[in-house]
Amino acid sequence: MEPFQLKRASNVGQAIDFAQTAAHGEADGASIRFLAGGTTLLDLMKLDVERPTQVIDIHRLPLDQVETSSDGGVTIGATVRNADLANHPLIKRHYPVLSQALLSGASAQLRNMATTGGNLLQRTRCVYFRDPVMPCNKREPGTGCSAIDGYNRNLAILGTSEHCIATNPSDMSVAMTALEATIHVESAQGRRDIAIDDFFLLPGSTPDRETTLNPGELITHVTLPAPVPGNRSVYLKLRDRASYEFALASAAVVMRVSSGRIDHIRIALGGVGVKPWRSKEAEAQLLGRTPDAAAFRAAAEAALQSARVQSQNGFKVELARRCIQHALTQATQTA
Incomplete structure (x- = not known):
């Protein structure tokens, strides 16, 4: 150090x-x-x-509250602990997908320390990024991506570039993407509100820049819009073992069925994208359709149509498809 x-x-x-x-x-x-x-x-x-x-x-800053906002949504302070957020009555009742995602991440000890702002800024678990001896464009631009010709089983298949295939590791951010969260930041230049889908950047030719945060900007809080009345939501995480493991594929689903048709649907994926991956293609397949196995298969196919696999992670395509289908099925069965 x-x-x-x-x-x-x-x-x-x-x-x-x-x-x-x-x-x-x-x-x-x-x-x-x-x-x-x-x-x-x-x-x-x-x-x-x-x-x-x-x-x-900043851990002493007064940013550790979860509160109802004036529009019926929720305001989450940047230093709210993951454990507190997962178990907060407002979150468990109105945003269960977020509670489920948080409880599926890390260990109880880590959830007691990890914060909302920190979780948003989690960095990849790619072994080459975490080893300063190995070339890594994300860590040291221009040195190359060791993972493309190396160990890439756990890495991304959506949003990748020739410069980086690292996966975003956050469970919380996947759920927040499906919930269409807004991230609020402050700096000497003033305040900014950033939609979560605009907060994370694709690697392109600059994988070292992972978010739209500018130097010196501080995340102060996150807001979630008011829950869609009558929605059902679920977070499903598939991994190599049952505890303290990062996702090979995960899906956050927020769905409402009215008169036998899906009239609201949000789907975000984890474990397969270079950022928490909102699948508008899958959503388009489902909107207005009857929630059945055929519709869920079509959505899963659409979500993975642009996947680019590497030498060891091709299995993630089918795994993610099945994850989406099971998550959608669970959402329709949620009481």
Whole structure:
């Protein structure tokens, strides 16, 4: 681990001021990191993957509440712990897909530390990204992607490029994508509201840039819109083992059936995309249709039509199809 300076912020304004002051000494502000739970950042610092020169501790900031918003939705503070969010009555009652996704992630100990903002900024578990000795365009642009000709069983099949095939590891973000969350950030330049589907970037030729956050911007909270009346939702995660394992394929489904037809449907996938993957193709297949096996198969086929497989992860295409179909079936059966 490289030496770094630690500062503790007591409020949002002070955290932003610390970041702005530190940025004056950096070429692009890339060496400044905010620290909340530390379940990802500290690991990567120990591995010598992350090398911040300044770390700003924000875990004491008053951003740890889950509250009903004026429009009937929910506001989730950036430092709300994953365990608290998963078990919050508002979330369990109105957004069960999010509770299920959070409870399927990591271990109980990690969920007690990990935060909403930190989960959104989780970095890939690609073994080459986490090994500073190996070439990795995400970690060191221009060095190459070792995974394309190497170990790629767990990596992405949707949204990849010739420069990167790393998978986004977050379960929470998949559920929030299906719920059409908005991420709110603040910096010295002001405030921004970012739709979650616009928050994550495809790798393209710049896989080192994973989100639309600018240097010094701090996630303050996330908002979820009011739940669609009568909707049913489910998160289904398929993995190599039952606990503390990342998804090989997962699906978050939010569905409403009215008069025997699907009149609202949102589907997001995890474990198969370079970012939490909203499948509008699958949604288009289902809207207005009877919720039956034929419709679910058509949606699953549409969701994976643009998949690009590597030497070891071709099985994910069929796995993801089945995951989507089972999740849709479960959603129709949810009481």
